[in-house]
Amino acid sequence: MGNKLIVTAAPHITSGDSTQKIMGRVCLALCPTLVASIIVFGINSLILTAITVAACVFFEWAYCKLMKREVPIADLSATVTGILLAFNLPATMPWWMAIVGAFIAIVIIKQLFGGLGYNFANPAIVGRIALAMGFTSRMASYPLKGVDALASATPLAVSGELGSGEYVTLLLGNHGGVLGETCAITILLGGIYLIATKVISPMIPVTYLGTVAVLSLIAGKDPVVQLLSGGLMLGAFFMATDYVTSPTTDKGKLIFGIGLGVITCAIRFFGTMNEGVSFAILLMNLVVPYIDALTRQDKLGIAKKKKEAAAK
């Protein structure tokens, strides 16, 4: 007897949370925005989302099978990428283009670099950028159910003509844009849910949105319009907070958020593009390793010693 006891290193218990549960909560947080997009853009939104999710999960499954790796689709990370990718596409996007986007996101950006946790940039963001580069006109046509073609441009393209009376439109998302960007209220709802369930820290969205608001005021633009239009809300709460491609510490997140805000405003105010969020996130993704290395926490007993030594 007795010789069959298991011997392992401590700790012997783990928390109830898991990667799958975290990703599940992100999916749940995206649901209100999906509903809003169906209301604003019609049933095509749902079909497009279903296609990108199915494509992302399929590519993840197929690649891992092909490479004889364990298939990780149960962790729901490919599902999240699929939903986010769809949210970055206009409702009229041809299905095959969406599938190309899913391939770029999952196979090229995620799996070729080693799978979950090893991608250097947010897969959905790169998928969006690749499609925007390859199929520019398709990605920039924002049809809106029952609205004439002129009004269907993204509000940022015509922001000069928008009065404060348009705030409600921006909040409800009843304007041109891609699926998941238009309804600020549902994005905010999902974001608050993620913060409340401790999936994300409020640091990145708050500093990102705060920086954009301040810079808009300085540049003489309407900060409310800047905050509520384009991909900013979706980007701030769901794309910039991706664990793998954002800094770890609060200090790092602060710098990351400010950097995102500065780049976004620079592109919006001085660039030829209407939209700066996806490029801001991509650029900041690339410097995350440096931010991480420069923003480590003060370790207990070590920082103090240095300070004391400096004082002496």
Place this chain on the structure above:
Amino acid sequence: MSKFLKRSAHGAQVPHEKRTSNQETVKMPLPSKIVLSMGQHIGAPAAPAVAKGDQVYVGTVVGKAGGFVSSDIHSGVSGTVDSIITITAPNGAPQTAVVIIPDGEQKVDPAVVPPTVTDLKSFQDAVRASGLVGLGGAGFPTAVKLAPKNLDEIDTLVINGAECEPYITSDNRCFLEDTQYILDGIQAVMKYLEIPKCIIGIEANKPEAIAKMKSAASAGIEVKELPCRYPQGAEKVLIENCTGREVPFPGLPSDVGVVVMNVTSVAFVGKYLATGMPLTTKRLTVDGDVIKEPKNVEVIIGTPVQELMEFCGGFTEEPGKVLYGGPMMGNCIADLSQPIMKNNNAVLAFSKKMAQLPKATNCIHCGRCTNACPLGLSAKEIVQAYNDGNVELLIELNADLCMSCGTCSFVCPAKRPLAPSIALAKIMMKNGGKK
């Protein structure tokens, strides 16, 4: 905000599982034998002071301290030395042990008399003779701890009653059952070491203990309610939360004018000064999902785990894992013949189902390990540096500061065994880069 940006140190919200907290301590009857390991403390092992066939009594010295940082070991039974054997210590190393068969009479050694304590020196000698080691789990000889080099700079005695590990309630019972001994012990330490202030830190999940100590506390003694965040009981964390001081690394609590003692240790000091009976018994929590009757037991040191389990009604099903100590930092034992040691505060037995840890998956860089680490270390970076064999980075990341509290592993959603990997990283640092 500034502290917030400095170090999040969230700790972990571990389950409490303190279902034995209201169970009054019961005395376990004499075991059929006791096995006294000569290595029940940090430092040099003791040397057996008895030979086969010798008659011993309750309180007889069985093992003589092997140096300054060491401790005497006393018999908890009267009886005959059966043999001197080699056992496998929980860390896997061989250790000498004295086996004693009780005669059932429990005759007390005539040498056991209350010590005469008049000054610091005689107090330190008494503590040394008592065989006391840190009972919170570390097992550091208390006499050494009570002889800091900078004695005149020590201004605060911190009593560790956090008991942040799940399941364990023996310190809670100590607060409730040995209140007077705790106060006597604290007052003695404060008097002879001339420490003006004492802070008793207790986690908020022990309201009865907090209330009892608050009403009992005399002048200079403050009771501090600590948040229920593991690891409140880690020495450096406790000192920071009680006094606001950061113990430098490398360094000791005495460097910031603090001496820390576990509540059970200080209660023992109080009891020893009154009775002169050395450390031969220990209160411990027996719990876990396969223990039939979880309880707090006062057990004679050296009692085989098997007999303790039988006293608690045995197992409801075959155990998968049996631990000395709590589930966060406790050590697995390989078989039930292992004896209870001085620094044990719990024996936990878990089913095979609970014993299996979930499979590790890819790191998603969520940063929970970093933001939870009470010391501000970045577990994921340390483990990466270890895997890469990058000793320079390990030094930069201060991997050797890690105290293996297990918080990083606990919070990891990918279930990665971060704490054990960091333990290996520390060994690699010591070996200058060899795994």
